[in-house]
Amino acid sequence: xxxxxxxxxxxxxxxxxxxxxxxxxxxxxxxxxxxxxxxxxxxxxxxxxxxxxxxxxxxxxxxxxxxxxxxxxxxxxxxxxxxxxxxxxxxxxxxxxxxxxxxxxxxxxxxxxxxxxxxxxxxxxxxxxxxxxxxxxxxxxxxxxxxxxxxxxxxxxxxxxxxxxxxxxxxxxxxxxxxxxxxxxxxxxxxxxxxxxxxxxxxxxxxxxxxxxxxxxxxxxxxxxxxxxxxxxxxxxxxxxxxxxxxxxxxxxxxxxxxxxxxxxxxxxxxxxxxxxxxxxxxxxxxxxxxxxxxxxxxxxxxxxxxxx
Amino acid sequence: xxxxxxxxxxxxxxxxxxxxxxxxxxxxxxxxxxxxxxxxxxxxxxxxxxxxxxxxxxxxxxxxxxxxxxxxxxxxxxxxxxxxxxxxxxxxxxxxxxxxxxxxxxxxxxxxxxxxxxxxxxxxxxxxxxxxxxxxxxxxxxxxxxxxxxxxxxxxxxxxxxxxxxxxxxxxxxxxxxxxxxxxxxxxxxxxxxxxxxxxxxxxxxxxxxxxxxxxxxxxxxxxxxxxxxxxxxxxxxxxxxxxxxxxxxxxxxxxxxxxxxxxxxxxxxxxxxxxxxxxxxxxxxxxxxxxxxxxxxxxxxxxxxxxx
DNA sequence: CATCTCCATGGGCAAATGCTCATACATGGC
DNA sequence: GCCATGTATGAGCATTTGCCCATGGAGATG
Numbered sequence: 001x002x003x004x005x006x007x008x009x010x011x012x013x014x015x016x017x018x019x020x021x022x023x024x025x026x027x028x029x030x031x032x033x034x035x036x037x038x039x040x041x042x043x044x045x046x047x048x049x050x051x052x053x054x055x056x057x058x059x060x061x062x063x064x065x066x067x068x069x070x071x072x073x074x075x076x077x078x079x080x081x082x083x084x085x086x087x088x089x090x091x092x093x094x095x096x097x098x099x100x101x102x103x104x105x106x107x108x109x110x111x112x113x114x115x116x117x118x119x120x121x122x123x124x125x126x127x128x129x130x131x132x133x134x135x136x137x138x139x140x141x142x143x144x145x146x147x148x149x150x151x152x153x154x155x156x157x158x159x160x161x162x163x164x165x166x167x168x169x170x171x172x173x174x175x176x177x178x179x180x181x182x183x184x185x186x187x188x189x190x191x192x193x194x195x196x197x198x199x200x201x202x203x204x205x206x207x208x209x210x211x212x213x214x215x216x217x218x219x220x221x222x223x224x225x226x227x228x229x230x231x232x233x234x235x236x237x238x239x240x241x242x243x244x245x246x247x248x249x250x251x252x253x254x255x256x257x258x259x260x261x262x263x264x265x266x267x268x269x270x271x272x273x274x275x276x277x278x279x280x281x282x283x284x285x286x287x288x289x290x291x292x293x294x295x296x297x298x299x300x301x302x303x304x305x306x307x308x309x
Numbered sequence: 310x311x312x313x314x315x316x317x318x319x320x321x322x323x324x325x326x327x328x329x330x331x332x333x334x335x336x337x338x339x340x341x342x343x344x345x346x347x348x349x350x351x352x353x354x355x356x357x358x359x360x361x362x363x364x365x366x367x368x369x370x371x372x373x374x375x376x377x378x379x380x381x382x383x384x385x386x387x388x389x390x391x392x393x394x395x396x397x398x399x400x401x402x403x404x405x406x407x408x409x410x411x412x413x414x415x416x417x418x419x420x421x422x423x424x425x426x427x428x429x430x431x432x433x434x435x436x437x438x439x440x441x442x443x444x445x446x447x448x449x450x451x452x453x454x455x456x457x458x459x460x461x462x463x464x465x466x467x468x469x470x471x472x473x474x475x476x477x478x479x480x481x482x483x484x485x486x487x488x489x490x491x492x493x494x495x496x497x498x499x500x501x502x503x504x505x506x507x508x509x510x511x512x513x514x515x516x517x518x519x520x521x522x523x524x525x526x527x528x529x530x531x532x533x534x535x536x537x538x539x540x541x542x543x544x545x546x547x548x549x550x551x552x553x554x555x556x557x558x559x560x561x562x563x564x565x566x567x568x569x570x571x572x573x574x575x576x577x578x579x580x581x582x583x584x585x586x587x588x589x590x591x592x593x594x595x596x597x598x599x600x601x602x603x604x605x606x607x608x609x610x611x612x613x614x615x616x617x618x
Numbered sequence: 619c620a621t622c623t624c625c626a627t628g629g630g631c632a633a634a635t636g637c638t639c640a641t642a643c644a645t646g647g648c
Numbered sequence: 649g650c651c652a653t654g655t656a657t658g659a660g661c662a663t664t665t666g667c668c669c670a671t672g673g674a675g676a677t678g
Contacts, residue, residue, distance in 0.1 A: 012367035013392065019363040020402060021394035024634065037658060040636065046365070054328040055362050056355070057436045058321035083322065085330035093329060127366045333664065346628055349665070622677075628670095635664065642657075648650085 014039055015046030019054075050125055055093070066304040070297065073308060077271060077295040084302040088121060088277060094298050095122025095204070095275045100129065102202050103162060108133040109201040112265060114240040115140045115173075116206030116215060118275045119154045126161050134164045137196045139203060139240045141171035141260040167193045171260040173221045173241065178257045185260070197262040200270050202296075207276035207284050208238045216241070226255050237284025239264060239274065239293060246283065248291015267295045277303045323348055324355030328363075359433055364402070375613040379606065382617055383598045386580060387605040390613045397430060397586060403607050404431025404513070404584045409438060411511050412471060417442040418510040421574060423549040424449045424482075425515030425524060427584045428463045435470050443473045446505045448512060448549045450480035450569040476502045480569040482530045482550065487566045494569070506571040509579050511605075516585035517547045518593050525550070535564050546593020548573060548583065548602060555592065557600015576604045586612045 010032065017028045029039040046052050060083060067081040080098065082090035099122065102111055111134060113119065138155045159166045171190060175181035184190055197203070208215050210231055216222045216238065222230075233253055234245035241259035243251045250256075265272060273296030276285050286307055288294050299307070319341065326337045327348075338348040355361050369392060376390040389407065391399035408431065411420055420443060422428065447464045468475045480499060484490035493499055506512070517524050519540055525531045525547065531539075542562055543554035550568035552560045559565075574581060582605030585594050595616055597603050608616070 008367065009370055012365050013369065016365045016369075016392055016399070017394065020365065021392070021396060021398050023394070026634080035658060036635095037637095038656085041656090044636080051366050053364050053366050056321050056325045056329065057360050057362050058317065060322065060325075061318055083325055083330070085326065085332070087330060089330045090325070335664080344628055345665095346667095347626085349667090350626090353666080620678090622675105624675085625673095627672080629668105630670105631666100631668090633664105633666075635662100637662085638660090640657105640659090642655100644655080645653085647652080 011042045011046045011049070012051055014042035015052050018043045019052055053125075053127065063301060066301055066308070069308055070299075070304055074289045075292075075295075076289075076297055078273065079297045080299075081304045082298070082300050084277070084300040088118070088300075091118060091275055091277055091298060091300060092121040092125045095119070096125035096127075098273065098298060099123070099204060100126055103129055103131045103134060103164070106133070108135070110135045110137055110196055110199055112137050112139050112197045112200035112203035112262075112270070113154050113158065114203070114205035114261075115153045116208065118206045118277075119204060120157055122204075122275060123154045123157045123161065126158075129162045131162060131164045135196065136162065136164050136166040137193055137200065138167065138169045139197055139205065139262045139264075140169060141173040141175075142168040143170065143172045167196060169193055169260070169262065173219075173260060174216075174255075175258045175260050178254065181258050181260055194262045198265050198270075200265050202271045202273065203265050205239050205264070205272065205274050205294075207274050207281055207288055209280045209284050210235045210237060210243060211280065213280075214238075222255065229253070230255060236287045237281070239288060244287055244291055244293065246287050246290075248287045248289065248293055250291075250293075264293060267292060271296050273298065275299075282306050320351045320355045320358070321360055323351035324361050327352045328361055359435075362434075362436070372610060375610055375617070378617055379608075379613055384601075385598075385604055385606055387582065389607045391607070391609050393586070393609040393611040397427070397609075400427060400584055400586055400607060400609060401430040401434045404428070405434035405436075407582065407607060408432065408513060409435055412438055412440045412443060412473070415442070417444070419444045419446055419505055419508055421446050421448050421506045421509035421512035421571075421579070422463050422467065423512070423514035423570075424462045425517060427515045427586075428513060429466060431513075431584060432463045432466045432470065435467075438471045440471060440473045444505065445471065445473050445475040446502060446509065447476065447478045448506055448514065448571045448573075449478060450482040450484075451477040452479065452481045476505060478502050478569070478571065482528075482569060483525075483564075484567045484569050487563065490567050490569055503571045507574050507579075509574050511580045511582065512574050514548050514573070514581065514583050514603075516583050516590055516593050516597055518589045519544045519546060519552060520589065522589075523547075531564065538562075539564060545596045546590065548597060553596055553600055553602065555596050555599075557596045557598065557602055559600075559602075573602060576601060580605050582607065584608075591615050 014028055014032060017023045025036050025039045029036045063081040063083060067079045070076060070079045080094050082094045136158060142153045142155060155166055155168050171184045175184060210227055212224060214227055217224055217227050230243050233251055235243040235251055236246050237244060240261040242264060243256055245251060272294050274294045275298040277300040282303060323337055326332045334345050334348045338345045372390040372392060376388045379385055379388045389403050391403045445467060451462045451464060464475055464477050480493045484493060519536055521533060523536055526533055526536050539552050542560055544552040544560055545555050546553060549570040551573060552565055554560060581603050583603045584607040586609040591612060
């Protein structure tokens with residue numbers, strides 16, 4: 001076994017002794033022959049690495065109720081509501097569960113993934129999984145402005161945990177010009193991946209607000225000026241880079257024509273699940289639902305209550 | 310919703326905020342509008358009620374290795390080894406997982422259950438489950454000497470968690486005489502249940518030692534004198550009341566002829582899984598394996614190492 | 619109506635935990 | 649060979665947690 005493997009095993013064992021066997025860190029330290037601090041560190045690492053899975057085996061009445069009302073109210077095919085918490089830990093868990101349950105299915109299927117912090121947090125909560133029968137495909141470009149792989153693209157995090165063929169979109173997130181975007185999309189390799197996204201059985205996406213602190217700006221994909229222009233054109237949010245207005249109508253202008261994402265797959269054939277919560281995204285989520293850009297949603301009670309108002 | 314339901318919901322929510330959202334008890338207390346101590350109590354209750362499920366998402370190399378060696382060495386069909394811990398929390402978890410995975414299967418099947426503390430601890434770790442397609446049947450009598458239902462019979466605990474038709478064996482654990490035992494077993498209702506046990510797809514049993522502190526004695530089903538007589542006849546352990554010697558051969562004498570349990574189902578057609586660990590049971594487990602009384606085993610590393618010696 | 623019993627509540631304290639910091643140790647570059 | 653850089657370790661301390669116990673209120677009982 002490799003050195004890293006041993007270390008991982010130790011970490012997992014410490015976590016096991018702590019959480020499953022219920023030992024104190026002193027006891028763990030004694031049993032494993034390390035100091036109390038080291039035992040503490042190992043347990044903390046196991047948690048940070050997502051080795052420790054906790055679930056509360058109880059359906060929350062209010063969450064189920066909100067989810068049911070959302071499904072009826074906005075015509076969602078699938079909806080899940082988790083208790084609100086500032087850190088969004090619940091969202092990440094629910095998202096991880098949902099992705100896992102799709103990838104555990106037998107039949108070969110295509111799962112498409114957008115980008116963003118919410119999605120990434122979800123993927124980080126996932127278990128390791130073998131599913132060579134499936135294909136995983138990216139909905140957004142995977143190259144940052146500086147040529148590196150875009151940090152918040154989830155495809156690479158996902159590949160670390162899941163053994164499936166994965167197909168990144170080897171393009172910048174936003175092309176530098178409309179012409180470049182068209183040239184890139186015309187490349188056979190890229191065209192094939194984009195076509196694949198349209199056959200996805202399920203697509204997981206985030207919803208971005210278009211305020212001055214929009215993720216697109218923070219990550220340097222678009223400038224503050226550009227986002228301001230978008231807002232003036234009525235944009236309230238974006239999904240995989242595609243901006244939409246308060247009625248959920250996709251916008252087209254010079255910026256959006258440079259977005260190098262695949263189109264959002266058809267809601268007829270694909271379950272498009274958005275994971276989004278929080279005050280800043282309220283308007284964007286509502287608009288996306290209004291425009292029928294989604295047919296699946298993972299959110300929290302606080303946001304669900306807003307959406308039902 | 311009922312008052313108990315509300316309280317349960319609160320308890321689950323507190324546990325959720327603690328374990329999933331990672332809040333401190335002070336934060337939970339503030340959010341739920343209760344005192345810090347109350348929050349602590351709710352979290353503790355949730356754990357005690359088994360609402361909180363923790364699993365470490367990492368295969369332990371040594372456990373997998375020991376399990377594989379046990380399978381090969383003693384010809385087990387199925388074997389699982391968990392890390393040793395004094396409280397047996399690992400055993401309970403593994404047992405719960407195993408029972409759940411059987412009950413989650415589609416096809417209708419019969420699952421048979423023995424009795425004992427180990428089994429009970431496992432059942433207490435199980436999630437709630439709907440499986441009306443299955444039948445659950447008891448391998449041992451369910452009536453204690455005083456006429457009450459035997460505490461450690463797992464069937465009733467199981468019914469609280471699982472919606473399946475369940476068939477207790479409405480007999481004393483040990484009949485007062487050989488004649489009574491025969492008379493009871495001849496009753497149509499009881500005979501039907503016993504026949505059902507023989508058609509079980511899977512049977513979960515514990516293994517009892519026959520020392521002076523044997524569960525059978527502690528629970529008052531047999532006297533110390535009787536157990537001593539059994540030991541003198543060569544008994545080293547018992548499964549659902551059926552005592553066996555060091556070679557795993559079932560013993561017959563005046564006591565065993567009064568045991569009102571169903572026969573251990575055939576290992577040809579049924580997966581008979583024993584869950585047992587600990588110094589006191591070492592000899593009994595080894596004997597049961599030697600005599601081929603089992604074809605499945607859940608144990609811990611310490612016991613597995615003993616069995617492989 | 620008085621009293622008793624049970625149980626939930628919060629105070630207080632000891633144990634357990636999480637975290638920071640200074641130090642030791644290893645690893646690799648020059 | 650020497651130094652720089654990064655990483656692991658244990659001491660110390662503040663925070664968090666678990667638990668015992670005294671208190672008080674609700675409902676039962678006479």
